[in-house]
Amino acid sequence: MNLPTRIKSGAKTLATDAFSEGWKYVRSLLLAAAGVYALSAVQNFYSLDHVPTHDEAVALLWKSAKGMPALVQDWLISKPYDAVVDHPLLSTVILLLVVVTVVLGFLLSRAHSILNLQSSILSGADANYALVTQAGIEGRFPHAKQNEEGAPWKSLCEEILSPENKFVYILGANGIDTFGRPGAPLHDALQNFRGNIRVILCQPGSKQMKGRAAAVGINSNDYEKAIKESVKRLRTLRNQAYSVEGRYYEGQPNWKLIITNSTVWVQYYLPGGPHVDQTPVWLVSVTPNADGFYHLFHLEFNRIWERCIANPIALNQSPTTKMVSTTTAKAWKPK
Known part of the structure; x- marks a missing residue:
């Protein structure tokens, strides 16, 4: 600490101590004056010419206590009544x-x-509000069905197609009711989107897929066909020179995520059902702070994507090409 700072600190401490001591002195004088005034008032009230002793003080207090009802009646009843009359x-x-x-x-x-x-x-x-803002929570909707009370699919499609958005990442189960069939909420949006698309779906035929199918009351074969139909849709986009990648996961479906540059669409696959369309939807926006929910769910998607690197979805070969290749192979088969 330099000398001027030390001088200022010492002067401040000295002034504070001086003020404290001065206040103690003034307070003592005030208390003494109040005591003298109280004693004088007592002497005048009781017509005393000396300081009462302990026995005298007790006697005077007892006398006052006995005369209290008369005093109360005089001041609260008699005198107010006379004042009202006069x-x-x-x-x-x-x-x-x-x-x-x-x-x-x-x-x-x-x-x-x-x-x-x-x-x-x-x-x-x-x-x-500060907590919600830091987390990035924009809204909650009771379900994801396409009606007035459901989640805002139209706004999500507009955001996907906005010039600022560069990617769409989707983590789902079979994808059929998200983008895989005509009429699905994102079917046309992905057709018109020219950015990077990544999709992670449940592994067809896996034990977890069969368990999910049973949980929502769908035949496992139909559930697998739904996955293949969604893959067919991705393959169609890929064959149209779209930037599309896909991978399978073999675990139990948990989060349903749709991620853009600025928003995460979050749902949860409840064990034992119901269909994910019947579960609440949370919309989370990107935040400046790195611990907002947008960044955390984005990291979760990237973690699952890297974990599924060994299970890519084959999108380069169309079903027609595959059929031609098979026919050619059969034609060359030795008899």
Whole structure:
């Protein structure tokens, strides 16, 4: 610490100590003056010409206690009654002022309590708003069905097709009700999107796929056909020179994610059903802070994507090409 700073700190400490000692002295003088005044008032009230002893003080207090009912009756009943009789108008005005003062005091006290309660509520609301803002939560919807009460598929499609968006990442189960069939919410949006598309679907024929099919009440063969239909849709996009990649996972479906440059669409595959369209949808926006939910779910998608590197979805070969290759191979088969 340099010398000027030390001097300032010492002067501040000295001034604080001096003020504290001075206040103690002034407070002592005030208490002494109050005691002398109280003693003088007692002497005048009881017409004393000396400082009362302990026994005298006790006797005087006992006398005052016995005379208290008469004193109360005199000041609270007799004198107010005489004042009302002698000065009715003035007494009425005073009474009204007293009533108004009491009512105003009650109202002010109640208003103060309400304001304190509102302040507490607003403080809690500000804290909740700050927490939601940091997390990036934009909204929650009761389900993902395409109707007025469901999640905003139209807004999601508009966001996918916005010039600022460069990718769409989808983590799902069979994909058929998301993009795989005509009429699915993202079917046309992916057709018109020219950015990078990554899709992760459940491994066809796996134990987990069969378990999910049973949970939603669908025959496992039909569920597998739905996955293949979604893959066919991806293959069609790939054959049209779209940037499309796909991989399979073999675990139990948990999160359903649709990720763009600025938003994550989040749902959860509840064990034992129901269909994911019946589960709530959370919309999470990108935030400046790296611990927002957008960044965390993006990391989760990337983690699953890297873990599924050994199970790519074959998108380069169309079903027609595969059929021609098979026919050619059969034609060259030795007899």
